[in-house]
Amino acid sequence: xxxxxxxxxxxxxxxxxxxxxxxxxxxxxxxxxxxxxxxxxxxxxxxxxxxxxxxxxxxxxxxxxxxxxxxxxxxxxxxxxxxxxxxxxxxxxxxxxxxxxxxxxxxxxxxxxxxxxxxxxxxxxxxxxxxxxxxxxxxxxxxxxxxxxxxxxxxxxxxxxxxxxxxxxxxxxxxxxxxxxxxxxxxxxxxxxxxxxxxxxxxxxxxxxxxxxxxxxxxxxxxxxxxxxxxxxxxxxxxxxxxxxxxxxxxxxxxxxxxxxxxxxxxxxxxxxxxxxxxxxxxxxxxxxxxxxxxx
Numbered sequence: 001x002x003x004x005x006x007x008x009x010x011x012x013x014x015x016x017x018x019x020x021x022x023x024x025x026x027x028x029x030x031x032x033x034x035x036x037x038x039x040x041x042x043x044x045x046x047x048x049x050x051x052x053x054x055x056x057x058x059x060x061x062x063x064x065x066x067x068x069x070x071x072x073x074x075x076x077x078x079x080x081x082x083x084x085x086x087x088x089x090x091x092x093x094x095x096x097x098x099x100x101x102x103x104x105x106x107x108x109x110x111x112x113x114x115x116x117x118x119x120x121x122x123x124x125x126x127x128x129x130x131x132x133x134x135x136x137x138x139x140x141x142x143x144x145x146x147x148x149x150x151x152x153x154x155x156x157x158x159x160x161x162x163x164x165x166x167x168x169x170x171x172x173x174x175x176x177x178x179x180x181x182x183x184x185x186x187x188x189x190x191x192x193x194x195x196x197x198x199x200x201x202x203x204x205x206x207x208x209x210x211x212x213x214x215x216x217x218x219x220x221x222x223x224x225x226x227x228x229x230x231x232x233x234x235x236x237x238x239x240x241x242x243x244x245x246x247x248x249x250x251x252x253x254x255x256x257x258x259x260x261x262x263x264x265x266x267x268x269x270x271x272x273x274x275x276x277x278x279x280x281x282x283x284x285x286x287x288x289x290x291x292x293x294x295x296x
Contacts, residue, residue, distance in 0.1 A: 008033040032076035070100035134189035141182035143244035
């Protein structure tokens with residue numbers, strides 16, 4: 001007779017079949033659950049209390065795990081215990097009320113509008129160059145995550161409506177506007193893509209193999225492009241997402257619209273860009289106001 005599946009295995013099955021989480025997200029939940037099992041030393045989830053969870057978090061913090069990583073881990077464990085409580089497999093969630101150590105808030109890095117334009121509009125007539133122009137024009141135009149870019153299939157962009165249908169975190173779909181330069185770059189890429197794509201390949205952006213472009217390759221290509229554009233900063237794909245949010249917020253001041261376009265579940269995730277906006281205004285003030293600084 002086959003032994004019953006563990007609580008973690010059943011939870012992961014729920015996340016995969018009912019929540020339909022992406023494979024890399026499921027893998028992260030699996031790692032988090034395995035770490036909990038290791039720290040528990042074989043004890044069942046129902047045997048754990050708040051004191052145990054606090055001890056686990058303290059031990060991981062002492063090993064050097066960052067407050068941000070601990071907060072993410074606690075969130076993962078909290079979801080697992082919530083699921084067990086709903087199924088009456090435990091009496092209460094031992095993670096309830098427990099918080100990770102407070103982290104110093106760091107602002108996301110963003111390019112200036114001129115730097116972003118220089119990066120995405122770099123002219124390169126090679127097949128890879130035409131693809132990269134479309135790829136990064138779209139990333140900056142829509143503020144997409146690298147996983148959203150590489151996950152895009154042909155047909156998810158509507159050039160007539162100027163819209164893209166994006167599948168984001170938690171398999172949630174949102175519609176975002178696409179700017180004219182990105183649409184033009186995509187129109188140039190599509191004939192090249194159709195010539196290079198492997199049979200039955202659905203991906204919008206493909207690599208040399210004719211198959212879907214990987215996030216790692218996107219990270220590599222943006223660094224090559226930044227060097228060619230002469231940018232003296234360490235550019236990564238997420239920087240274009242930060243730049244999009246910062247520049248739209250500076251121009252519009254509409255935090256809620258930026259939240260929707262980024263696909264943030266909570267407005268608090270978007271509010272960090274108000275700090276970037278303030279930094280920009282502070283620089284303008286320091287440069288322009290006659291009494292902004294004391295004279296030496």
